[in-house]
Amino acid sequence: MSAVAVAPSLQSPENGADLHADTPHSLTDGATRWPVLEGIPYVRAGREEVRDAALAALDDGRPDDAAAVLLADNDDWWDQPPPSADRLRATRHATSLREAVAGLGLGRVGDYFLHRDHDPSGLAVLALTAAHPPAGRPVLDLACGAGHLLRRLAQHGEQELTGVDIVFAKLWLARRFVVPAHVDLVCADLAHPWPVQSAGSSYVAAHDVLYFLDDPAAVLAAAAEHAGPGGAVVAAHCHNAGQPGHPRPPESWAALLPEASCYGEEELTAATLERRLPRPAPAEDLADTEAVALARDLTGSGGETALLDPARAAALRPNPLYADGTRRWPNDVWAAEYGPRAATYLPPTWPDPLPDDAVARRLLVDLPEGW
16 A cells, blocks of 8 residues: 655644655654545644544545545634535535535635636736746745635746645645646645745745734744745735724735835736736835735846736636626625726626727636636
């Protein structure tokens, strides 16, 4: 019985020891075993009951039961009960991203994943990435969700890509429907020691997550250490004061990442739509932005506008927000958060003929094959 291959090199969040495979479905640090399902190591500290139940099912040859355990685990912000174990076992065999997010009971988060590539904040992430690209450096995408950024980077030739998220179900969606096989995925909690070892000069992304965290300063400090002297740290959608979560004024966010360039969310979104690199601004000039973005890249060699566009070989499809020619937001929460800005580039009805900038305006989109 061969052991599971593990990449990248991982360390235990409990004792710092290197993790190595002891069975085809588990890793060990010499004291504790951790489950691996569909190539995704579950090394989330503080979830001993979940870890042990999944391991017991895998050891007993019951991967669907292990999946039901791991797919039910969520973050502390989620306020909905998990689906039944029977439903989760069945969801493991879903054939599309839409079917899977419904089976997982992800509700508004599922809608967010289905439409991430064409919501205003998703466009903002692309602009920030284009302005400060990985340029061949190993990528660590923190709170990577269903892997949309990792997919875009892979399409544009990046090879060393790792995504980390606290929720196993999100990584499972990424693995099954979104990212290519060479992308590594790890389930872990950023509030504990990180299991992914630094590659020296790395590119660390932390988008749409810092305002959820009790101690974003610690995460940014760890990200800077992981990135190393030739690396970069980029963080989009850090909520401004008055927004949900744990918001801060732009100057406060900027102080957490010294020497970082700052960008307003609206400028980033506009830059993607206009196929140009975004313009940074002093943090004190961003008082009216919805969210601020930070980028510290002291050795970057310049932007790559190609990252704003789908890969050349992408099969473009009509934006699924249009049903029978009419634009419909997926739910009221999405409409309230993204609708006003999305309406500036997605018209109420499907235009005929399509404008020349249909791809830039996300009328035509590059959806995962199993969307």
